Amino acid sequence: MFFLKDLPSQQMVDAYAAPCGADPARITGALVMMRRASLLIRRLDSYFAAHGLSQLRFLVLIVIDREPERQSLTPNDIAQRIDISKPVLSRTLQGLEQDCLITLAASRTDGRSKEVFLTAEGRQRLHDLLPGYFGILSEETAGPAPD
Numbered sequence: 001m002f003f004l005k006d007l008p009s010q011q012m013v014d015a016y017a018a019p020c021g022a023d024p025a026r027i028t029g030a031l032v033m034m035r036r037a038s039l040l041i042r043r044l045d046s047y048f049a050a051h052g053l054s055q056l057r058f059l060v061l062i063v064i065d066r067e068p069e070r071q072s073l074t075p076n077d078i079a080q081r082i083d084i085s086k087p088v089l090s091r092t093l094q095g096l097e098q099d100c101l102i103t104l105a106a107s108r109t110d111g112r113s114k115e116v117f118l119t120a121e122g123r124q125r126l127h128d129l130l131p132g133y134f135g136i137l138s139e140e141t142a143g144p145a146p147d
Contacts (some may be wrong), residue, residue, distance in 0.1 A: 004036065008033050027104060040140045041062075047136060051129055052099075056084070056092055061126045064118050072115035074107065101125060 010028065012060075017024040020099045048058050063072050073081075076138040079089045093116060096102040101122030118126070 002037065004031075007035060009135060023033075036140070040136070041139070043136055044133070047132060049128075051125075053125075053129070056082070056088075057096055057101075058126075058129065060092055060096060060116075061118060061122055064102070064116060065123065066124055072105075072117045074113050074115060078111075100144070 007028075008031065010024070013027050013031075014024045017027050037133055044055055048055055053061075059082050060078055063078055067073070073084065075089055075093060078093075080084055082089070084092075093102065094102065097104055103117045103119055104114045105117065107115050
């Protein structure tokens, strides 16, 4: 996460970019983009926390739900789609299962593997959150950069 509240002055960017052969305008653009992304992530963190989730837990739910041709995913499938470690995913899945948002069942094709399913409550929670989530994304991309 990018925590700079005040971006470097253009004079500072120019002074550091020139010796590196970098385009100062591109550097400034990247810094502004990183700042906006940081603010967006913080806003999303607050939104999910107010609804008893984290971004990671939300992402697990949405990754399972976004593939209408499949009703479940394996933990490996989820880890690859979200790009998180298996231990972090295991803890996240345990929490989601305790909260009755997912169920874990033995795979029908591989007895050594598990399948992760959304529960009706998990699907409802996801669908309740999506309008606010998309609203935040829409607001953040519609207007000028926040201060």
